[in-house]
Amino acid sequence: SNTIKVAVVGGEGIGPEVTDQSHRILKWFSDRRGAPVVLREAQYGLIPYLSTGKVLPDDTLAAMEEADAILWGATGGPETTEVPSAARKAGSLLSLRSKYDLYANLRPIVANPALADSAPLKASVLKDVDFIIIRELTSGIYFGEPRGIETLPDGQRRGFNTQQYTSSQVRRVARTAFELARTRKGRVCSVDKANVLETSVLWREEVTALHEAEFSDVELTHLYVDNAAMQIVRAPSQFDVMVTCNIFGDILSDCAAMASGSLGMLPSASLGPPDRLGRRKALYEPVHGSAPDIAGKGIANPLGSILSVAMMLRITLNRPDDATLLEQAVDTALAAGARTADIAEPGAKRLSTQEMGDAVLNAL
Amino acid sequence: SNTIKVAVVGGEGIGPEVTDQSHRILKWFSDRRGAPVVLREAQYGLIPYLSTGKVLPDDTLAAMEEADAILWGATGGPETTEVPSAARKAGSLLSLRSKYDLYANLRPIVANPALADSAPLKASVLKDVDFIIIRELTSGIYFGEPRGIETLPDGQRRGFNTQQYTSSQVRRVARTAFELARTRKGRVCSVDKANVLETSVLWREEVTALHEAEFSDVELTHLYVDNAAMQIVRAPSQFDVMVTCNIFGDILSDCAAMASGSLGMLPSASLGPPDRLGRRKALYEPVHGSAPDIAGKGIANPLGSILSVAMMLRITLNRPDDATLLEQAVDTALAAGARTADIAEPGAKRLSTQEMGDAVLNAL
Numbered sequence: 070s071n072t073i074k075v076a077v078v079g080g081e082g083i084g085p086e087v088t089d090q091s092h093r094i095l096k097w098f099s100d101r102r103g104a105p106v107v108l109r110e111a112q113y114g115l116i117p118y119l120s121t122g123k124v125l126p127d128d129t130l131a132a133m134e135e136a137d138a139i140l141w142g143a144t145g146g147p148e149t150t151e152v153p154s155a156a157r158k159a160g161s162l163l164s165l166r167s168k169y170d171l172y173a174n175l176r177p178i179v180a181n182p183a184l185a186d187s188a189p190l191k192a193s194v195l196k197d198v199d200f201i202i203i204r205e206l207t208s209g210i211y212f213g214e215p216r217g218i219e220t221l222p223d224g225q226r227r228g229f230n231t232q233q234y235t236s237s238q239v240r241r242v243a244r245t246a247f248e249l250a251r252t253r254k255g256r257v258c259s260v261d262k263a264n265v266l267e268t269s270v271l272w273r274e275e276v277t278a279l280h281e282a283e284f285s286d287v288e289l290t291h292l293y294v295d296n297a298a299m300q301i302v303r304a305p306s307q308f309d310v311m312v313t314c315n316i317f318g319d320i321l322s323d324c325a326a327m328a329s330g331s332l333g334m335l336p337s338a339s340l341g342p343p344d345r346l347g348r349r350k351a352l353y354e355p356v357h358g359s360a361p362d363i364a365g366k367g368i369a370n371p372l373g374s375i376l377s378v379a380m381m382l383r384i385t386l387n388r389p390d391d392a393t394l395l396e397q398a399v400d401t402a403l404a405a406g407a408r409t410a411d412i413a414e415p416g417a418k419r420l421s422t423q424e425m426g427d428a429v430l431n432a433l
Numbered sequence: 434s435n436t437i438k439v440a441v442v443g444g445e446g447i448g449p450e451v452t453d454q455s456h457r458i459l460k461w462f463s464d465r466r467g468a469p470v471v472l473r474e475a476q477y478g479l480i481p482y483l484s485t486g487k488v489l490p491d492d493t494l495a496a497m498e499e500a501d502a503i504l505w506g507a508t509g510g511p512e513t514t515e516v517p518s519a520a521r522k523a524g525s526l527l528s529l530r531s532k533y534d535l536y537a538n539l540r541p542i543v544a545n546p547a548l549a550d551s552a553p554l555k556a557s558v559l560k561d562v563d564f565i566i567i568r569e570l571t572s573g574i575y576f577g578e579p580r581g582i583e584t585l586p587d588g589q590r591r592g593f594n595t596q597q598y599t600s601s602q603v604r605r606v607a608r609t610a611f612e613l614a615r616t617r618k619g620r621v622c623s624v625d626k627a628n629v630l631e632t633s634v635l636w637r638e639e640v641t642a643l644h645e646a647e648f649s650d651v652e653l654t655h656l657y658v659d660n661a662a663m664q665i666v667r668a669p670s671q672f673d674v675m676v677t678c679n680i681f682g683d684i685l686s687d688c689a690a691m692a693s694g695s696l697g698m699l700p701s702a703s704l705g706p707p708d709r710l711g712r713r714k715a716l717y718e719p720v721h722g723s724a725p726d727i728a729g730k731g732i733a734n735p736l737g738s739i740l741s742v743a744m745m746l747r748i749t750l751n752r753p754d755d756a757t758l759l760e761q762a763v764d765t766a767l768a769a770g771a772r773t774a775d776i777a778e779p780g781a782k783r784l785s786t787q788e789m790g791d792a793v794l795n796a797l
């Protein structure tokens with residue numbers, strides 16, 4: 070059948086609050102627009118740990134296992150200190166990315182005109198910002214072996230990690246970038262540090278070879294990562310699709326976040342390898358973390374999670390019209406002045422998490 | 434004697450042009466203010482390569498070897514293609530940093546009020562920005578072994594690099610940060626990725642241990658590198674001294690550059706280990722590169738190089754009053770509207786490299 074199975078996992082900190090809102094909205098698309106989804110909620114984190122000894126209990130794992138798409142909230146924060154780190158690691162977000170081979174992490178950066186006042190960048194710099202960073206998510210220095218801390222003969226300690234990429238790991242994520250660019254402005258910028266690192270030399274060679282072999286209709290440029298960080302602040306509108314390794318993508322996407330006014334606005338999708346029909350297992354989550362300082366207060370911005378549902382509609386459900394409908398509803402709500410605390414000007418009215426969900430639903 | 438030996442090495446691209454101006458200004462401090470310097474000019478790059486087969490010929494090496502301070506221009510650009518990469522590597526900036534053990538790279542980030550209009554950040558964000566990034570410069574992933582590209586049994590290639598730090602490598606650069614903080618606002622922010630990388634766990638533990646043992650009067654905080662990138666754009670005035678590893682410092686300092694309006698404005702100092710008298714061999718250079726696209730046109734901004742001379746006056750020559758005098762002359766020139774192309778508003782008059790040097794000299 071065409072039914073899409075979605076696991077909804079709010080997790081920890083502000084994760085459950087923001088996911089409640091995106092969950093409501095996904096249900097709206099199911100009820101009102103006939104989006105063929107079956108939703109299954111599951112728990113993650115301290116609460117299941119206390120009853121089962123696992124942050125990722127068996128039924129959550131089963132829900133994620135059978136799911137085509139996972140709507141994920143957030144994990145981490147002070148709660149983590151109550152869970153021993155071995156139990157924490159066994160079910161970590163990093164281990165999930167690895168388990169489902171979610172190697173292509175898509176992070177769109179869009180400057181919403183309604184938020185130009187709350188962004189640290191000038192309106193002139195924000196003009197026409199609409200790009201997407203594709204971060205390789207299952208290799209690189211976050212996963213490379215050997216790694217550890219050793220004691221040297223002289224009593225000193227030495228910490229070490231391994232940055233590493235194989236040809237196919239580079240090519241598959243570059244392929245995602247080139248394919249996506251074809252549906253957009255047709256431009257890919259690959260970011261590396263090939264003037265110093267061999268991993269980056271390999272990265273650049275493989276991206277270039279794939280480009281020549283299959284994607285010469287797409288424009289390909291290369292930037293060193295230090296220059297890329299600067300250009301993202303200086304003139305972010307120059308970019309269409311940016312592709313880079315795990316750690317550079319982690320840093321650059323947070324740097325770019327400020328073009329959208331708030332980390333709370335940003336959605337993401339993490340995609341696995343395509344099956345024979347081109348379907349890819351996917352995890353959708355806001356870019357923000359668990360924000361323990363405001364957890365439970367009902368003031369977090371749910372738009373990152375809600376816009377992640379728009380990405381799900383476009384990518385997993387292949388319903389671009391519904392995705393655009395939802396994105397426009399967010400624009401309408403913002404244009405009408407709906408603001409959570411993170412994006413509000415001093416003195417302006419601040420909506421609760423739930424009220425922001427209402428504002429988007431009303432605009433639908 | 435108290436005489437300070439300075440090697441002046443303009444190098445390639447715009448390096449010689451901008452160094453000509455900072456050289457003039459250093460001479461002014463020698464002639465007019467009695468700064469006890471002996472200047473020795475030397476060549477680097479394609480030109481000496483063509484006559485000697487070395488980018489770093491013997492007499493340049495001798496000048497740098499005997500120098501207390503090196504005033505460095507820039508290296509690299511298209512000229513590099515005319516020098517075989519082995520010859521290039523033998524005399525590279527990376528190899529010099531390593532040879533003289535210049536492990537502490539100081540990169541001040543100051544938002545000049547006169548340039549608020551040409552910066553991509555809003556005036557409200559730029560208010561009171563005055564911090565310094567200390568980048569570890571002789572270890573980490575840029576130097577770690579093993580490194581290379583290998584062919585795997587299945588024909589795939591694999592690139593690998595090693596991120597690594599020992600306790601003493603972390604402690605000595607952290608010590609520079611704590612000591613500097615004591616002369617400033619008394620705050621150090623250490624940046625790592627300790628939630629994922631063992632090298633960062635070691636980094637954080639060693640910084641914390643040194644802080645507890647010797648610098649508990651200084652305020653110490655820690656940020657993950659992704660969050661640091663975001664905070665540098667969002668609210669850069671929160672920082673005083675930031676200390677981090679080689680690659681994170683490379684990326685974050687370029688990201689931070691945009692708070693000052695232009696990369697062309699930024700100076701740097703790279704310091705070696707203190708001798709028994711506390712003197713440290715030092716290399717002073719603008720943060721910008723060789724900018725081959727504008728080399729030879731006489732339009733490059735010399736202020737990064739000129740402000741590097743101010744750092745030399747303060748650090749190597751221990752003449753803080755002269756350093757401040759020079760910094761104030763730069764402020765005066767900027768406040769009076771002196772602008773090279775990179776910092777000029779559209780339609781405004783643009784000074785040449787030499788004219789900007791004149792403007793600073795006139796303000797002295």
Ligand SMILES: CC(C)[C@H](C(=O)O)[C@@H](O)C(=O)O
Nearest residue numbers: 145162163319356628629659
């Ligand atoms: C929590 C952390 C491991 C994670 C990462 O660095 O990948 C987060 O920063 C992110 O960007 O998703």
Ligand SMILES: CC(C)[C@H](C(=O)O)[C@@H](O)C(=O)O
Nearest residue numbers: 264265295509526527683720
């Ligand atoms: C040219 C390059 C090797 C160098 C570096 O990355 O260290 C440069 O970017 C810098 O920041 O000084």
